[in-house]
Amino acid sequence: MTSQGWDKEDEVSRSLREASCSCGQLRIEVQGEPGGVGVCHCLACQRRTGSVFAALAGFAAPYKVTGTATEYVRAGDQGSRFRFRFCPVCGTNLFHTEEGHEQSFVSVAVGGFADPSFPAPEDSVYDCRRHSWVQLPPGIKAYDKDPT
């Protein structure tokens, strides 16, 4: 699938992270530290993930995808169109891009990294939809909706 601006020679010199779906056929490799980590409590993310909130990490390109993904496009409240990629075998929602920004940025499901030491979220959006029992970590910025 996509392999945007990936430079083989950079691979050894930068920190790489790989996220994969539950069955392992769909993978995405990203470089460096996430540009932002957040949780989203919106009802679409609750349905999309099957969980009560989504945890997402944004990474700047380049990124490398291997395996087969099925796509689902959903328009956000502000009119942006998000292209979600999920594994057609096991159904894991692994990453998404915003239409028009595929070349520069990707959002990856934090759970896909299966790394309990992954950086904690800094932002919490759609706090108005947060389940009452979900407690946010100290210092996190909470927004009633999506501030962007």
Ligand SMILES: [Zn+2]
């Ligand atoms: Zn899978």
Ligand SMILES: [Zn+2]
């Ligand atoms: Zn959401």
